Amino acid sequence: MEQSLLYVREVLAPHTENSNVGKSLFKKITKGNYASEEQFIRDLSEDESKFLNQVLKEAIDYSSQEQDSERARQLNDVYELLFI
Numbered sequence: 001m002e003q004s005l006l007y008v009r010e011v012l013a014p015h016t017e018n019s020n021v022g023k024s025l026f027k028k029i030t031k032g033n034y035a036s037e038e039q040f041i042r043d044l045s046e047d048e049s050k051f052l053n054q055v056l057k058e059a060i061d062y063s064s065q066e067q068d069s070e071r072a073r074q075l076n077d078v079y080e081l082l083f084i
Contacts, residue, residue: 004037004074005029008052011059011075021051041081053082 009029015022025048034040044052056079063072 002034002037004078005034005040007059007071007074008040008056008078011055012052015051015055019051021047022055024048025052037078037081041078041084049082053079056082 009026012022012026012029016026017023025044028043028048029040032040032043034043041049056075060072060075060079063069063075
């Protein structure tokens with residue numbers, strides 16, 4: 001699994017208990033054998049895309065505040081694919 005998807009999985013982990021969409025996304029990314037971010041994004045429902053959009057925005061902001069530029073960049077790469 002690509003590093004960016006590992007970061008996304010890490011970001012989704014805390015959302016598995018309080019959100020059915022978060023739980024669904026976490027299962028999808030964990031069990032799916034996605035070769036790329038694009039493949040993962042194409043497999044999302046509209047609700048999953050909206051949820052991921054919000055979660056990624058928060059994670060990118062947090063990573064930037066923590067000066068983890070590599071994590072922020074990789075999460076942003078996935079975030080941008082939501083709009084293609």
